[in-house]
Amino acid sequence: MSDEAPLLDTLRSICGDAAVLTGGDMAAYATDWRDMFHGKPLCVVRPAETAEVAQCVAACAETGTAIVPQGGNTGLAGGATPDDSGTQVIVALDRMTAIRRIDPVGMTIEVEAGAILQTVKDAAGDENRLLPISLAAEGSARIGGLIATNAGGVDVLRYGMTRGLVLGLEVVLPDGQILSRLRHLRKDNAGYDLKQLFIGTEGTLGIVTAAVLRLVPQPRHRATALIAVPDIASAIALYARAQDEVGEALSAFELISGAGLDLVAEHMGQTAPVTADWVLLIEAGSSLPSLREAAEKLLETAFEEGWATDGVLAESEAQADALWQLRESLTEAEGKAGGAIKHDISVPITGIAAFLQEAGNMLRAVAPEAKFNVFGHLGDGNLHYNVMNVTREDAAKVNAAVHDVVAAHHGSISAEHGLGQYRVAEWARLASQPEHDLTRRIKDALDPDGLINPGKVVPKRG
Amino acid sequence: MSDEAPLLDTLRSICGDAAVLTGGDMAAYATDWRDMFHGKPLCVVRPAETAEVAQCVAACAETGTAIVPQGGNTGLAGGATPDDSGTQVIVALDRMTAIRRIDPVGMTIEVEAGAILQTVKDAAGDENRLLPISLAAEGSARIGGLIATNAGGVDVLRYGMTRGLVLGLEVVLPDGQILSRLRHLRKDNAGYDLKQLFIGTEGTLGIVTAAVLRLVPQPRHRATALIAVPDIASAIALYARAQDEVGEALSAFELISGAGLDLVAEHMGQTAPVTADWVLLIEAGSSLPSLREAAEKLLETAFEEGWATDGVLAESEAQADALWQLRESLTEAEGKAGGAIKHDISVPITGIAAFLQEAGNMLRAVAPEAKFNVFGHLGDGNLHYNVMNVTREDAAKVNAAVHDVVAAHHGSISAEHGLGQYRVAEWARLASQPEHDLTRRIKDALDPDGLINPGKVVPKRG
Numbered sequence: 050m051s052d053e054a055p056l057l058d059t060l061r062s063i064c065g066d067a068a069v070l071t072g073g074d075m076a077a078y079a080t081d082w083r084d085m086f087h088g089k090p091l092c093v094v095r096p097a098e099t100a101e102v103a104q105c106v107a108a109c110a111e112t113g114t115a116i117v118p119q120g121g122n123t124g125l126a127g128g129a130t131p132d133d134s135g136t137q138v139i140v141a142l143d144r145m146t147a148i149r150r151i152d153p154v155g156m157t158i159e160v161e162a163g164a165i166l167q168t169v170k171d172a173a174g175d176e177n178r179l180l181p182i183s184l185a186a187e188g189s190a191r192i193g194g195l196i197a198t199n200a201g202g203v204d205v206l207r208y209g210m211t212r213g214l215v216l217g218l219e220v221v222l223p224d225g226q227i228l229s230r231l232r233h234l235r236k237d238n239a240g241y242d243l244k245q246l247f248i249g250t251e252g253t254l255g256i257v258t259a260a261v262l263r264l265v266p267q268p269r270h271r272a273t274a275l276i277a278v279p280d281i282a283s284a285i286a287l288y289a290r291a292q293d294e295v296g297e298a299l300s301a302f303e304l305i306s307g308a309g310l311d312l313v314a315e316h317m318g319q320t321a322p323v324t325a326d327w328v329l330l331i332e333a334g335s336s337l338p339s340l341r342e343a344a345e346k347l348l349e350t351a352f353e354e355g356w357a358t359d360g361v362l363a364e365s366e367a368q369a370d371a372l373w374q375l376r377e378s379l380t381e382a383e384g385k386a387g388g389a390i391k392h393d394i395s396v397p398i399t400g401i402a403a404f405l406q407e408a409g410n411m412l413r414a415v416a417p418e419a420k421f422n423v424f425g426h427l428g429d430g431n432l433h434y435n436v437m438n439v440t441r442e443d444a445a446k447v448n449a450a451v452h453d454v455v456a457a458h459h460g461s462i463s464a465e466h467g468l469g470q471y472r473v474a475e476w477a478r479l480a481s482q483p484e485h486d487l488t489r490r491i492k493d494a495l496d497p498d499g500l501i502n503p504g505k506v507v508p509k510r511g
Numbered sequence: 512m513s514d515e516a517p518l519l520d521t522l523r524s525i526c527g528d529a530a531v532l533t534g535g536d537m538a539a540y541a542t543d544w545r546d547m548f549h550g551k552p553l554c555v556v557r558p559a560e561t562a563e564v565a566q567c568v569a570a571c572a573e574t575g576t577a578i579v580p581q582g583g584n585t586g587l588a589g590g591a592t593p594d595d596s597g598t599q600v601i602v603a604l605d606r607m608t609a610i611r612r613i614d615p616v617g618m619t620i621e622v623e624a625g626a627i628l629q630t631v632k633d634a635a636g637d638e639n640r641l642l643p644i645s646l647a648a649e650g651s652a653r654i655g656g657l658i659a660t661n662a663g664g665v666d667v668l669r670y671g672m673t674r675g676l677v678l679g680l681e682v683v684l685p686d687g688q689i690l691s692r693l694r695h696l697r698k699d700n701a702g703y704d705l706k707q708l709f710i711g712t713e714g715t716l717g718i719v720t721a722a723v724l725r726l727v728p729q730p731r732h733r734a735t736a737l738i739a740v741p742d743i744a745s746a747i748a749l750y751a752r753a754q755d756e757v758g759e760a761l762s763a764f765e766l767i768s769g770a771g772l773d774l775v776a777e778h779m780g781q782t783a784p785v786t787a788d789w790v791l792l793i794e795a796g797s798s799l800p801s802l803r804e805a806a807e808k809l810l811e812t813a814f815e816e817g818w819a820t821d822g823v824l825a826e827s828e829a830q831a832d833a834l835w836q837l838r839e840s841l842t843e844a845e846g847k848a849g850g851a852i853k854h855d856i857s858v859p860i861t862g863i864a865a866f867l868q869e870a871g872n873m874l875r876a877v878a879p880e881a882k883f884n885v886f887g888h889l890g891d892g893n894l895h896y897n898v899m900n901v902t903r904e905d906a907a908k909v910n911a912a913v914h915d916v917v918a919a920h921h922g923s924i925s926a927e928h929g930l931g932q933y934r935v936a937e938w939a940r941l942a943s944q945p946e947h948d949l950t951r952r953i954k955d956a957l958d959p960d961g962l963i964n965p966g967k968v969v970p971k972r973g
Contacts, residue, residue, distance in 0.1 A: 237923035266758035296728035296798030336758030339801035494956035
């Protein structure tokens with residue numbers, strides 16, 4: 050028996066023996082899916098309901114044991130991976146998967162934190178409603194993690210980040226209290242909006258156990274196009290015109306580099322119908338039937354103005370899906386080609402061209418052999434600026450170079466992936482003193498002993 | 512000279528003599544516009560820039576002087592009115608009105624806190640963009656106050672509350688530090704989203720001095736209808752169908768009682784083209800031309816299904832504006848008829864009919880002579896449930912009766928107006944212990960001496 054046995058026994062008595070994993074059974078939980086972060090937890094506990102989560106947290110608090118909350122373990126910044134001390138307890142929400150209630154008229158859905166995004170989207174779809182969070186990991190990502198990381202994805206342009214979809218939240222606080230505000234309300238200005246504290250804070254202030262999410266109408270019509278543009282300036286001009294012509298119907302405006310399409314062709318066997326140094330994947334959706342007409346008119350304008358050199362407007366759902374498949378294969382193709390040092394940056398949209406120029410110049414000095422796989426949500430100013438053909442040893446240098454250019458453009462070094470453990474040091478380097486102070490005050494106010502997801506998001510005490 | 516003279520001199524030295532008001536010059540700032548809350552401030556200081564705000568706050572902090580931030584002074588809950596102690600300093604943002612920058616491509620606008628909503632909307636409109644905050648006070652309300660109260664209004668159904676429009680914020684903290692995150696970014700997940708602390712917290716954690724707001728495309732087509740419905744259930748059925756048929760284009764779904772229209776006819780001389788116990792004012796807007804066709808089809812369906820008994824679809828902008836005029840005159844007509852005890856409640860939309868039934872029953876017992884002016888944002892589940900023909904002495908009894916029914920429906924006692932000083936006691940009565948604890952912890956973490964807007968939102972220490 051190890052020294053930790055008393056806590057393990059307590060957790061077993063709360064959740065049942067089978068719900069507490071140790072040794073080799075922890076493997077899938079101890080490492081992130083990209084295999085970048087390797088933790089060594091004391092144990093993994095898998096509560097079946099909120100009351101059990103609360104009791105586990107209280108038991109850990111009493112023994113001064115640190116907790117790492119974990120959802121689908123699909124994060125990209127190591128936010129759900131424990132350290133290697135062998136002392137931290139992973140609280141996995143993967144048994145709490147109930148869809149408690151769906152209201153298609155009030156357009157809300159109440160789910161437990163462990164529900165898988167795709168399952169929740171399917172339930173909403175059955176009622177002709179949409180949960181507008183779309184990302185590559187949606188078959189594995191869980192609602193609690195999506196909320197804790199304020200997940201982005203390809204729907205953000207139209208529907209905003211996950212934060213804006215959270216109407217109600219149930220959270221276990223670091224002392225084991227349950228804060229329950231599972232209200233199906235679209236408007237609630239009574240008192241501090243406490244749920245904001247737990248959205249995007251990556252489990253460092255409490256553990257999300259359930260949520261009420263806002264649904265939107267399911268668009269009936271869809272228009273999807275892949276368009277080759279001569280340069281970034283043309284892409285931006287087309288974006289501005291699209292806002293005028295299709296307005297609220299515009300739902301995705303994605304940028305893909307020709308180099309990225311080459312990777313997808315080489316490693317995934319998928320060939321794009323158009324190619325160029327830069328292509329755009331644009332989608333619009335609407336309940337109104339004149340969408341396609343507006344999309345055709347927009348494409349005509351793009352050719353007339355010289356903003357597009359080639360392009361295809363999907364003629365069928367299957368063709369639209371095939372265009373999206375190119376976009377969604379970029380990360381896997383990159384992996385097969387040897388991987389990359391990833392950046393998840395955003396800058397003001399009008400500064401994208403200058404950013405690409407300056408970051409490219411900077412990297413030619415720092416890492417002359419570098420190749421690039423650049424893609425992302427151009428309409429949000431968010432690029433995945435991935436640098437290939439550099440060694441892991443150069444990662445810190447490359448990161449700093451890219452982030453310095455981001456900072457000069459008043460951008461963000463994490464537009465959608467969060468800080469986790471991966472980007473804390475870079476955040477700390479670039480944040481202002483009041484940002485440091487306020488972050489620390491909030492963390493201390495809610496988690497004075499620093500036991501909930503330590504080392505993530507909030508820099509350790511200096 | 513009073514005992515407070517040294518602070519007054521300090522404030523004068525920071526902002527100039529003319530920027531510090533005392534005596535009768537303070538009248539417009541000391542009372543709210545509805546003349547419900549009457550304060551007696553030490554002085555009013557009107558800084559011209561953020562650095563002056565910071566210096567004023569630091570000077571007050573040093574002398575242990577409480578501050579009341581004030582924008583357009585159009586709030587409905589007394590959140591910007593000082594107490595009557597003669598010791599509090601009003602920091603008025605009404606000289607900081609600059610529109611610093613507008614980016615029609617990135618669809619952002621940067622403004623100072625004292626900019627008037629209508630002015631900012633006009634600036635956005637000049638660039639074919641929309642700032643989607645619409646409320647009766649938009650000619651006087653200022654951006655800082657709108658952010659501090661997370662303002663609602665008639666655009667919420669489609670565009671959400673003000674919170675979702677705030678991309679960047681500059682805030683003076685209670686110790687005089689300036690937190691500046693004026694980023695023109697649509698996505699930023701780097702670290703805690705500190706700006707959330709200052710949105711909807713009514714100036715109790717700091718003073719908003721500037722903001723970057725998100726703009727949206729200006730819809731080109733508009734459809735506006737006034738529809739008589741036989742009952743609330745029909746209104747809800749029509750709402751659900753509207754989400755299917757016009758989807759994202761639906762921008763307002765307002766409920767007005769026949770009694771309210773009678774008040775508007777009697778006191779404002781405006782006659783509605785249709786009338787019934789309940790009427791709906793519905794509006795949709797889109798960049799796509801087939802909107803009107805969809806709206807006509809929806810109305811046809813409403814008549815076929817028996818959800819509508821009468822109705823008019825506006826044939827011109829002027830007619831649409833006239834329909835909105837009816838809605839916007841309700842509050843003034845109510846005032847002319849002797850005023851009301853107002854409630855700003857929300858419940859899940861599907862519970863609205865039951866809420867009205869139960870609240871009506873409850874009030875017949877508590878205040879048998881009561882008459883009602885009920886209207887509001889039905890699509891958001893938010894009603895202004897205003898009770899007329901009762902004495903001020905009965906207000907507490909009436910409030911408690913209505914709020915108890917709200918609580919039974921898991922609703923909110925302040926959907927959009929905030930708590931200010933008016934609803935703090937009722938919030939305190941109905942909130943859970945973890946909500947009390949967490950609210951207090953946040954307040955103490957940011958404002959340990961309780962000097963920023965004391966007595967608002969957060970109950971005083973027990």
